[in-house]
Amino acid sequence: MKRASLISLAASVPLLLSSCDAHIGSKHIDLPWWVIVLIIASSVGISLFAANHEITKNKYKCKECGKTFYPTMRQAVFSLHAGDERVFKCPHCGRKGFCIKQ
Ligand SMILES: [Zn+2]
Numbered sequence: 001m002k003r004a005s006l007i008s009l010a011a012s013v014p015l016l017l018s019s020c021d022a023h024i025g026s027k028h029i030d031l032p033w034w035v036i037v038l039i040i041a042s043s044v045g046i047s048l049f050a051a052n053h054e055i056t057k058n059k060y061k062c063k064e065c066g067k068t069f070y071p072t073m074r075q076a077v078f079s080l081h082a083g084d085e086r087v088f089k090c091p092h093c094g095r096k097g098f099c100i101k102q
Pocket of ligand 1: 063064065090092095
């Protein structure tokens with residue numbers, strides 16, 4: 001019990017002691033570091049959610065076999081792209097190359 005409370009105290013001390021100076025125009029604001037982390041993490045989370053919603057809802061057509069498929073979020077994030085075309089491995093024929101957005 002005593003050890004657990006010491007660990008939680010040690011973990012919370014950096015949250016209380018650290019801060020970031022923010023200069024917005026002529027104003028000087030002292031923000032705790034976790035506010036900055038929270039803003040950045042929520043921005044990244046919203047961006048990933050929007051990208052997932054936008055990319056994975058589109059069908060892509062293989063240039064080799066002509067069949068269509070929906071890419072996964074992982075495939076879409078790590079694929080090369082130019083315009084509306086992205087490089088995917090076709091789940092039907094196995095060809096890897098540019099696929100056209102439908
Ligand atoms: Zn194919």
